[in-house]
Amino acid sequence: MLSERGADPRRAILASVKRPSRYTGGEWGSGPVKSPDSDLVRVCYAFPDVYEVGMSYLGYQILYGLTKTLPFADAERVYTPWPDMEEALRSSGTKLWALESRRPVSEFDVVGFTLQYELSYTNILTILDLARVPFRSENRKEGDPIVIAGGPGALAPEPMSPFIDAFCVGDGEILVPEVLRAIHELKGRSRDEKIRALSKIEGVYVPLIKPDKPVMRRIAEDLDSVFYNKDMIVPNTGIVHDRIAVQVFKGCTRGCRFCQAGMIDRPVRERSAASVAAQVEELLQKTGWEEVGLLSLATCDWSEMGEILKRFGPMLKNNQIKLSLPSLRVDAFSVNMAAELESIRKGGLTFAPEAGTQRMRNVINKGVSDEDIEAALEATFSHGWERVKLYFMMGLPTEMDEDLAGIHEICNKAVSIAKRHKRRGDVSVSLAGFVPKAHTPFQWEAQLDRHTLRERGRWVKNNIRNRKVSISYHEPEQTYIEGVFARGDARLADAVEEAWKRGERFDGWSEFFNFERWMQVFDDLGIDPDSYACRERSLDEILPWDHIDSGVSKQFLLRERERALSGDVTRDCREGCNACGWQGRTAVKGCSDA
Template identity: 70%
Template sequence: MSGGIDEERMRVLLSSVKHPSRYIGGEWGSGPVKEGRDIVRVCYAFPDVYEVGMSYLGFQILYPLTKSLPYADAERVYTPWPDMEEAMRGSGTPLWSLESRRPLRDFDAVGVTLQYELSCTNILTILDLSGIHFRSADRGEEEPLLLAGGIGALSPEPVAPFFDAFMAGDGEALIPEVLSRLHELKGAKRAEKLSALAAIEGVYVPAIHGTNKRIRRRIVENLDDAFYHTTMIVPNTAIVHDRAAVQVFKGCTRGCRFCQAGVIDRPLRERSAESVCRQLEALLESTGWEEAGLLSLATCDWKGLPEAMEKLAPMLAEYKIKLSLPSLRVDAFSVDLASRLESLRKGGLTFAPEAGTQRLRDVINKGVTEEDIEAALEATFAHGWERVKLYFMMGLPTETEEDLAGILEICGRAVTAAKRHKRRGDVNASVAGFVPKAHTPFQWEKQASIEELRERGRWLKSKVRSRKVSLSYHEPEQTFLEGVFARGDSALAPAIERAWLAGERFDGWSEYFNFGRWMKAFEELGMDAASYTAERALGAALPWDHIDCGVDKEYLLLERERAYRAEVTRDCRGGCNGCGWQGRAEVCGGGEN
């Protein structure tokens, strides 16, 4: 296409890097690019490498949604790996879209998904390689609008100076309206476009709203009536999650107090089994994938699951399609369900007890009992699995040494259960440092320090006595930095710039993460990074208070009080707990009083 990267330059670049398939585009299901001067051209940018970004279901939904709009078109880009970044800089090549090889600077808008706090430097890499100014205030009329969505758009301030607008809520509800306005204003001044976007419910424009305007999150109310994808882009190379994927419901009713997604994705909205089956059949026919995933925050809770599995069984058997459920509850029912799925027969099962004792699981409202854990482990090895993976957290509010010892005790119970059933019984325990997140009942809590997390992680590893148990813990420095940006404000933007200039890239990847660079950046700016991980006063203004996710702050405070009493809050399906959604919209899937 005119204006795109020419074939010779592309050939030279691709021959100089590892994994050139990341950058060539042309995948099955992508394109074609629409023609026309009045088309609003959007490039969806994922701030991580291709293999990670192509596994993100959000882009697989927004891409065909945008292409279905007569006035808009979508293309994609992913963060170049450092070898490609170096090659591009050396040759003076701007970052291009996969579909048309059009430089990003030539688009009307670039849409970035904010999924992980430690991807912030990759956003700057995308902008710099595209010749787009970092700061919204510095951009000229010829530069594209930089839009953001995803879970990070609900606590946007650390990167707010870089973006022109944030879309708070479901992209399926916001994208058509946002792009329609940009189509109407094609050729208008930036200020006029931003003013129009600021008038849309759910859109936060920092330059206009500041932090005084309350931005209400937008949602899709009926998933069966909403847009859903029947095609997907099939990658050119292996990716993290290589499968056809369908979202079966939004939201979650379990109310885990540490879980940000479980709060900001409320209320529960379920799809019918008929709708899901129809979509999955279309996806498998159009893509040729041999594995399919039913996705949600807790798929085993989906009411339509038994009916869907019955409806899908003949087709899955005929075409030898493997069905996977990425989220299993810690109970025997989930294990029995998994035993019926061929895709889960190999390898092992994964569970997330999160905490080692019943008391601490009640503090975080995990909803998992000792009996549930015992039943899940027994059923796992009774059904023939040889190993199990267990996820825990350390540094949770009120945690004691007894709670940490409980992690080891659960691992030991898994080994014992395996012996009873004459299985190998390998146990892989992964322990992550707890990060308090915005919009949760723990948003006011102190985060355990780097030293505390390292001490607890080392204590756990030193107490492992069985060769059957392998225990690892997350890098405390990365956990610390995640905590800084999870509850940060716009004062952090200069630190992101400074760390990026010093060479920081792919901070979520341990081989590239350099904590010293970050601390030097904070020091040079006179910033106390640890202040962001400190306890917050209950009455203090919080940097994300201007984003209304739908759950009342008073409810979060009540949940915090219940946590300190180790008091369990019932699942919303058993009755409304008064979080704030019921009465606000006729879509709450929880129970009734």
């Protein structure tokens, strides 16, 4: 906590803002700062969103804990200040500080961002500006931190490339130690020498040094042998996901064609039940949390789940702990598994059919049949749950009116099944606009324009005739801006900077997002946003992310696109190799012997 001695201006700042606990640090598990006199690489992990969101992100906790274990580095944290805190810092002339030592962010050797979501990009500039670090790499001087970024956005990096010194493409558990070691070995040398050294590390992209071959995504092949966090920072205030988080595997075998994570996180690598159980037991003892989230893209597919249920069965039955799944597969098996995990029936279950008809689900390779959906709903209400939440998308390639009408049919079926089981049967539907993403089979497709997207959302919402069903849809304007940056190039950096200068912050938050301001920025800069979001790309076009090799080949993506347009389903990778590009390139089981 802040010292009682002296006239520290930060005390007055914290007294003037809401939720000062976002900025004070001192949480259980945050760990002491290593000796300030030691020759360490000091890293400040900067999350481009508010504290409550950043503290819920498992990857952030993993990298923080990993860096703390390195003998040549130390880690601290900072989160995007809420607007009241930003104003207080500016009016007092105080630099943004890290939570652990209260050291100004500008005094760190490295500032590391995670690029999780396109609508967080302006927040990166807020952090840099409040730290008084020049926005653009070309303007930084000796003494300025090296600005590094990772996460999904690093695989389509160009819109942010002028602001980032180096992108880490792939698993941080592998890349972070190598990057920080390289910087440590060059302590006392010039900033330019350090960045050039980073460019020679496989999996690192330095925009100011154009690579002579595609930058290959690095992966951790054996998850039991790499770092996983045995401690977690326990917040002093409520956060979005207030629980222990444990990753059980990386990747996904299902091959949904719209899903960027399912493509760029390949191949699947599982942790053993013994490793996960040991981590859960240790974190339960150290943190005081009683709920554990078992995280992955599809936790119900984890082959070791049965072992975990055996290990923690008695604790579940006695209500000592609760295991939760972030997402359920749409089938009865997953619901039955959830029933074993949920010792107290509260609330409802969440499923993502994604599309209203079998034809549309085949196009996106969802691998869910009408029978699967009905079986999942039967199991849900027969096990005692009272309501369900369903996620769908609109604006998918080849979408027709009957695909949207199919959403109503699924909702009505859910209400009917609930009534038969004498359940309340409330159905909540969340409808999101489809955004084509880089490194997916749909990366060449046009995004639906925002006016048509709004019309379709209104049609689905207004034409449901069942009072048990409530439907909401994501704002098409936010979806549109996300789509602009999802497949953008370096020219969009000017738009990010100009929009930030005009006041854009927290664009993922509807109360702050200003669509008219964004459109005015594009117009003033002579940028056509439709050419990024709503234009179909030719199949031979050089794409802004072609210099990043995700591991999945363009030939596979083209083949999957063709199968999508033909309505053909591709099998799950666990049933046999589909030759996505990873075969023979890794020692991971199922790929090395493909």
